[in-house]
Amino acid sequence: MIVLMYVGKLKQGFTIVELLIVVVVIAILASITIVSYNGITQRAKAAALQSGVGQLTRRLESDKIASQSDTYPVSLAAANISQPSNITYSVSASGQAFCIAGKDGSVLYYTTNTQQQPTAGSCGTADGLVGWWQFNGDTVDASGSGSTANLGGQTLVAGQNGKDNGAYSFSGSTNMTASAAPLPTGSSARTVLAWVYPTSYPGSGWSMVHSYGSTAARGASSLSLSTSGKVTFNGQSNDFISDITAGLNAWHLVGYTLNNTQVSVIYDGNTQTSTLPNSPATAVSTNAFIGAYVGATNKFRGNIDDLRVYNRVLTNDEIQTIYDGGAV
Numbered sequence: 001m002i003v004l005m006y007v008g009k010l011k012q013g014f015t016i017v018e019l020l021i022v023v024v025v026i027a028i029l030a031s032i033t034i035v036s037y038n039g040i041t042q043r044a045k046a047a048a049l050q051s052g053v054g055q056l057t058r059r060l061e062s063d064k065i066a067s068q069s070d071t072y073p074v075s076l077a078a079a080n081i082s083q084p085s086n087i088t089y090s091v092s093a094s095g096q097a098f099c100i101a102g103k104d105g106s107v108l109y110y111t112t113n114t115q116q117q118p119t120a121g122s123c124g125t126a127d128g129l130v131g132w133w134q135f136n137g138d139t140v141d142a143s144g145s146g147s148t149a150n151l152g153g154q155t156l157v158a159g160q161n162g163k164d165n166g167a168y169s170f171s172g173s174t175n176m177t178a179s180a181a182p183l184p185t186g187s188s189a190r191t192v193l194a195w196v197y198p199t200s201y202p203g204s205g206w207s208m209v210h211s212y213g214s215t216a217a218r219g220a221s222s223l224s225l226s227t228s229g230k231v232t233f234n235g236q237s238n239d240f241i242s243d244i245t246a247g248l249n250a251w252h253l254v255g256y257t258l259n260n261t262q263v264s265v266i267y268d269g270n271t272q273t274s275t276l277p278n279s280p281a282t283a284v285s286t287n288a289f290i291g292a293y294v295g296a297t298n299k300f301r302g303n304i305d306d307l308r309v310y311n312r313v314l315t316n317d318e319i320q321t322i323y324d325g326g327a328v
Contacts, residue, residue, distance in 0.1 A: 042107060049102040049109040050118040052087055056100055057111040057118075060089075071095030072113070090126045096144025099126040112328065114142045121325035128191075130182040131309035133290065134328050137165045139176065143309075149178040149290055159305045160195040160251040160327035167197070167305035167327075172207075175292030175299050180212040180285045184221075184311045187280045191310040192223050193255035193266065193319070195327045197303035198248055201229045206298040208234075209254065210307060212288035219283040220294055223256055231265050233258070234293070235280050240265060242272045251305075253323045257313040269323035271316060 014022075056076075063079045064072050072091050073079035083089075087102045101110045102118075109118045112126070114134060132143040137156065139149035153174040159166020168176075184190040194209050201207060204227060211222035215236055222234035229245040233256040242265040246252045255266040258280065264273040290307060291300040306327035314322075 045104040045107040046109070046120075049086070049104055049107055052084055053100050053102045053109050053111055053118045056081070056084070056087060056089070057116050060098065060100075061116070069095075072098045092126050092129050092144045094144035097126050097129060097132065097142055108325070110325070112142065113144075114140070115328055119328075128310040128312040129308060130184070130311050131178070131288070131307070133178070133307045135159065135167050135305050135307070136163065136328070139168075139178075141178065143182075145179075145182040147179040147182060147288075149176040152176050152291075154291070157303055160197070161305075167195070167303045169303050170291040170300040172200070172202075172299050172301040175208075175296055176290040177287040178290065180288040182311075183212055183288060183309055185213070185282045185284050187258075187260045187282070189257075189259045189311065189313045190221065191255065191257045191312065191314045191319075192221075192308070193253060193314075193322060194223065194307040195251055195305040196225075196246065196254055196300075197251050197305075198225055198229065198246055198300075199302040200248065201225060202227055202298065202301070206232065206234060206293065207300050207302075208289065208291065208293045208298045209300055209304060210288065210290055210309075211293045212282070212285050213294055214283035214285055215294060216281075216283060218278055218281040221258065221280065221282040222293060223254065224293070224298065225254075231267050233263050233265060233276075235276060235282075238276050238278050238280060240274045240276060242267070242274075244270075244272055255319075259313050266319055269320045271319070 072095055076083050076089050086104050089100050091098045097113050099112050108121055129143040130145050134142050141147040154168040156165040157167050157169045206224040209223040213220035218238045220236040224232045224234050226232050231242050231244045231246055231254045233240045240263045244267040253268050257264045261276045261279050263276055264271040
């Protein structure tokens with residue numbers, strides 16, 4: 001008996017290399033799809049936040065006009081406005097300055113009483129602001145305290161945020177003055193912040209960003225750079241010179257927080273903390289000096305933008321938010 005056997009051609013499957021290539025292609029396509037989807041989602045979030053922040057700003061302006069008091073409501077509830085879950089509203093003690101901040105994940109938009117077009121970023125909080133010189137083409141105090149600064153020969157230059165006429169240039173021989181009346185005295189809590197663009201360090205003494213008080217022992221409250229560019233709190237023989245150098249010809253957020261003897265120097269969102277030798281006794285004074293020490297000495301060399309004074313200690317998160325948002 002003859003047995004016939006049919007031998008067919010064997011079917012081959014995918015090789016490991018081919019499977020890997022398919023997996024890689026699928027992963028690439030998936031990543032492209034995810035990136036595209038995330039972009040669409042971010043744009044949708046941004047559009048929704050801009051709309052919500054803008055509508056609330058217009059409503060508050062309308063309420064201020066209707067109240068005939070030239071002040072904003074102390075809260076949204078006081079204006080019969082429902083609180084949006086992703087938008088916060090804060091107002092200065094005077095009622096003349098506000099901040100509306102919207103947040104959806106990493107998307108941030110804000111408005112203030114002087115910046116009413118929704119803008120990417122965050123203005124930080126208006127709670128406790130007693131002085132806010134934005135320097136957007138003028139020296140008006142946006143905190144509502146009414147402490148408009150007096151020009152002393154400074155010129156307008158581009159601000160930290162790139163806006164034309166958004167900062168003032170200080171030559172090292174000029175300074176501004178403003179009323180010191182609303183600023184914290186004694187050893188009470190405070191925060192001072194400013195965007196600075198130093199062009200040179202002083203040959204001796206200090207390059208002063210902001211100061212007030214007196215030259216009596218422990219009588220001043222000042223923010224400066226040392227001869228080597230170290231960010232410093234000056235309290236008139238009650239100082240803290242940090243280890244942080246503010247580099248030349250670049251914008252930096254510098255400042256300090258003070259609460260009795262506890263002082264923290266601020267640099268680009270980071271802080272360095274120390275204890276002062278003595279409790280501050282910041283004197284009551286007529287003028288605060290921008291770009292100089294009390295008595296108009298030790299003048300600043302470079303540009304200054306968005307100078308703020310609070311009557312409380314800002315948290316590290318608040319400081320980081322202001323740094324991330326940049327100058328208003």
